[in-house]
Each structure stands twice: as structure tokens, then as C-alpha cells.
Amino acid sequence: MRTDYEYIVVGLGGIGSAAAYRLARRAGSDVLGLEQFELGHDNGASQDHSRIVRLSYHAPAYVRLAKGAFAAWRDLEEDSGRDLLVTTGGLDLSPAGTGEDLSIYTSSLEEEAVPFELMDAYEVMRRWPQFRLSEDVTGLFQEDAGIAPAALCNATHAELARRHGATLLERKPVTSIAVSDGELEVAAGDTRFRGRKLIVAADAWTNEVLAPLGARLPLRVTQEQVTYFRAPSDEFGPERMPVWIWLGDPCFYGIPVFGEAGIKIGQDVGGAEVTARSRTFDIDEAALKRVAGFASEHLPGAAGDIIRTKTCLYTMPPDRDFVLDQVPGRPGVYVAQGAAHGYKFAAVFGKILAELAVDGRTEHDLSPFGFDRKFEPALF
């Protein structure tokens, strides 16, 4: 087995498979990807029918990066010959009192010259009668939003990485990383690989992977869940209904009928703190009740049968900003951490990570995403 590579990626979930793909486009067979489970497994954060993609964000840096993400997804579509993103438009809903201040979204969009519409609850319900809202709710509609079919996108990144020459190995848990003679030695099972540049895209396992290098991020892991509620696709399908986020406290989000015979609803940070090893796949009944309550109040046409509830992990620094940086004091070792809203950026993360590893630089502004920054409490 070949054990010497220029570039090694640890973790082949949403972000790692994108990094392996982008590296393989630049360096072909000099790329190795190592995944502790099988490709497409369900133990991490990226494997479901759908993830929301959107330009609407609370800070201009995110809007800019989201534009780059859309371009990178389109690039993947072109290279694979596969249509991936489904455009639905996106609705941010903010209830007065407990809701987030939409002006941080509108000013960020204005700064980046992205068009949007602000509307009252009556206009939201006129255009999307699936919603039942009280009059204190304000809506922000932005048309460049929709669905990334996550499982298919991950498989496409991995398939194309291989087609461009990368070696992707499954069931290869990385157990140690050492620097020897200026090179990196990565142990996975009983094999030792050598490489010059390393990308760590291990999400809930990030600190385990980094521990041998003496590096650590202040990450919190929670066990989250999403529920699919049966709904008629003519009324609740992606042609008729946008992806949406309820920017209240608690915060909920949802996706029209896609991949299952029903809409998907989740609560943002609605689950208990766990670790990647202590998590279970058990359903949190209290969290399910909150989501079902939200559905019956605001989406009454889809508040009936539950098709299934699926658990998943959130991994977040305190400020919920990404980490996309070189590990301090470890030249050639890079970390990508998606702060539990990073899927939509996976394609551009892959591009940026490949640029950092190959060129040592990227044109994207990564200053908000430093490893060594002061981590303040989240703004959202």
C-alpha cells in the first residue's frame, strides 16, 4: 500500500470530502483521505437528505463567503454533470420581542448588494399560505436560498476526488499525528502514512485528532434531531414553499418536502451536550414535543403524522463562528470547523483548504475564523 502522500485529509464528511476533491483537482494522486467509518455513515453531522443553503446572514463576511459557496457548488455541478442545489428562496421569520433583529441581516445583504424583500406577517401568509403567523412576525425573503442534497453532495465530492486521482480510505481511524524530520506522520490502524500537509476536518472529533499536536479548540458538542412531518408535496414541495428559519427563542428551521414524503423541521441547539463518543441515537421526546408544537402553531397543514426523527451532532465554538486556519505553531496543518451551520459552505471550504495547503494563501478573508481568536459568546 502506498504510504507517502503530499496532502492528507483526516475526516471525509461534508467538509473533508470537499477538501479531498479540491486537492485532487490540484494534486491528483498526491492526495490521501482517511475516514474512521465508511463513507456516507450517519455518526457525524453531514449525512441527511438536505441542508439549507442561503445568502442571508447576519454579517457581511458570511454573505461574501456564501456567495463563494454558491459558486463552488455550481463548479461541482459542472464537473460532475449533476444538478445538485434546489432553489426555493429563503424566509427568515422574526417574531417581535424574542426575535432576532433583522436589521443585521438587511444591512449585511445591502452591503453585499444582495436583493431581498421585507414583509409583514399578512404578506408572508398571502404568498405562502402554509404558514400561520401572528401579526407581530416580520419576514425577510431572499431568493438565493434552497436545499443542498447533502448525502448526494458528499458522495459526489468523494466520487470526483477519486476520479481526479485521490486515494480515499474507509475504516481508517487516525489515532496519532506526529511531526518528524519536518514531515507529518499520521497513524491510522496499523499503518503509518507520511505527508507534507494535513487537513483536519473531524468536526465532533476535532480535539481528539488535534490532541497529539498539543492543540485544542473550545468546542461544545450537542445531540440534535430533525423530524419529518408528513405533508402533501403539491402544497409543501420546494416549488411552492421556501426553506425557512424562525429567528425566535427558541429558534426553529425547516425544509419543504424533499427526500421524504414530508417537510423537515428542527430546533437550532435544542439538544443536550454530549461527546462524539457518549452520544446516542435515541430520540429526545421533549425536543420532539417542542418541534411538534411549533408545527401545529405555525404549519398546521403539516402537523400530523411523524415519518421519522433523525439525530445528528452539532459542534460549535462559543461564538458560533467557523474555524478555518492553520494550527498555531504547526506549519502545514489546517483545521476546518463548521460551527454547526457550515454545511452550505462545505464546497467553498474545500476550495479554500486546498488553496491554503497548495498555495499557502487564499483570496478569501479568513480573519474572523482564526484558531487563536478570543472566543466571545454567540451573536445569534
Ligand SMILES: Cc1cc2nc3c(=O)[nH]c(=O)nc-3n(C[C@H](O)[C@H](O)[C@H](O)COP(=O)(O)OP(=O)(O)OC[C@H]3O[C@@H](n4cnc5c(N)ncnc54)[C@H](O)[C@@H]3O)c2cc1C
Ligand atoms: C441536524 C443538523 C442540521 C443542520 N442543518 C444545517 C443546514 O441546514 N445548513 C448548514 O449549512 N449546516 C447545517 N448543519 C451543520 C452542518 O451539517 C455541519 O456544520 C457540517 O455538516 C459539518 O461537516 P464536517 O465535515 O465538519 O463534519 P462531519 O460530517 O461530521 O465529518 C467529520 C468526519 O470526520 C471523521 N473523523 C473524525 N475523527 C476521525 C479520525 N480520528 N480518523 C478518521 N476520520 C475521522 C468522522 O467520522 C466524520 O466522517 C446542520 C447540522 C445538523 C446536525
